Amino acid sequence: MADAAGTTLVDDVEVVLLDLDGTVYAGGRPVPGAAEGVAACRARGLPVLFVTNNASLPPEDVADHLRRTGVPASPDEVRTSSQAGARLLRERVGPGARVLVVGGPGTAVACREQGLEPVTSADDGPAAVLQGFGPEVGWAELTEAAYAIRAGALWVATNTDTVLARERGLALGNGSLVAAVRTATGAEPLVAGKPQRPLLEGAAAGRRALVVGDRLDTDVAGARAAGLPSLWVSTGVDDVRRLLDAAPHERPDHLGADLGALHRAPAATRRDDHGWRCGDAVVAVDAGALVARDGGELLDLLRAACAARWEVGDVRVPDDLLERLAPLDAR
Structure with missing residues (x-):
């Protein structure tokens, strides 16, 4: 898939940081060109990390889902906003602290990995709340979070994506659920995922990285916040009109139809x-x-x-x- 001229977008890159929803897959459907683009990176020995704001699943399950959509992956190639949120909480409240977890199993797993104690009720006296996406999250879980936050718990949101790309279209994302808790409490969470810096900076680990994603307000804005170049692909949430209207901090360095753009010459x-x-x-x-x-x-x-x-x-x-x-x- 390399460009005939021998110059491609990833020639001077040490690691590629790929968004997932809308970039590699849309729910259970593979995105066209994604598997080929990832395989071409690996063929040239270029590390690929899957960096996702979707906090619902632990890395093992994310890797399994990638494999089912045609992209071989291992858990150590996955970086989630739950992991970034749990690291942020450990820094703020210390190991051993109780954390009320809201979201899919990925939030609780990430807390345990950081030596934190996940709980599910505000009556357990949590020092903090970690709120991430989970398809089963409902009124009861959001209300427990509101009780804990009103009682003084530190509130960390894994991410604030308002929508997620799914097979049937755009579904509610964690940002929509965070908005409900914000409305109920008047509080504002710390955010660990894109467009904030912790998730991408942790994944890049000081290497020359290229961030790839379909969303301007998270993937591209996050890359700019972290001082990293970005490639926008037209396979997910943001459309052409949204791209033309992008604010300065949301403007990508490169545009592509799909991940095949990684292996073509940069357009001038x-x-x-x-x-x-x-x-x-x-x-x-x-x-x-x-x-x-x-x-x-x-x-x-x-x-x-x-x-x-x-x-x-x-x-x-x-x-x-x-x-x-x-x-x-x-x-």
Whole structure:
């Protein structure tokens, strides 16, 4: 899968940090191109870590799920926001402390690994609350968390993703459940996962890393917060319109259709007398709107449009341009 010119996006990278939901799989469905992209990294001896905000499962179960979706993986290649949250709690409340865990089994496992004692009731006197995603989390669990937080427990959220990519579409994420506890308590949690720094910095461990993901507010913003380059792929939550409207801290360094982009040459976008150019695609600004002057590949058109929109700022994105780019959202 290497680019014919011999220069690829990962040539100077020591580790690739891959998001999972929407990047490698969507629920139980593999994302097209993901298995091939990961296999090509391994073929060249490049370490791959799966770094996920989804805190519901322990690393062993995440690795099993990866294998079922066609991507061989071992537990030591998985980094979860539950692990990052438990490390943060150990630093704050010390080993042996009781922690009220909300979420799937991954939250409790991560706490035990850090020498913390998981509990499930505010009546157990927890020093902290670790709230992560779990598909079975409901009113009773969220209420126990609210009781504990109101009683003075330190509140750590593994992540605040409002939605998750699933086979049927976008489902409620941990951020939506955190919002319920926030509304009930008036408190604000510490956040361990993306876009905060602990999860990605811990995974990179000082190495030259490339962060890959489908979400701008977590994967890309987290990479920027950690001082790491990022690749956005069009296989998950955020669509073309969202990318064009991205705030400065959410703008990726590279754009790709899927993980195959790791093994192709980085695309160069430049400005000339005709507008913003990438490959054969040219986008100009005319009468306050983006205008596609020439053709080219869809991804090059998107890159040129993003370069123009991000540089000019207050410029309209016409419907006809979005319609041309719509196939990227259908992946």
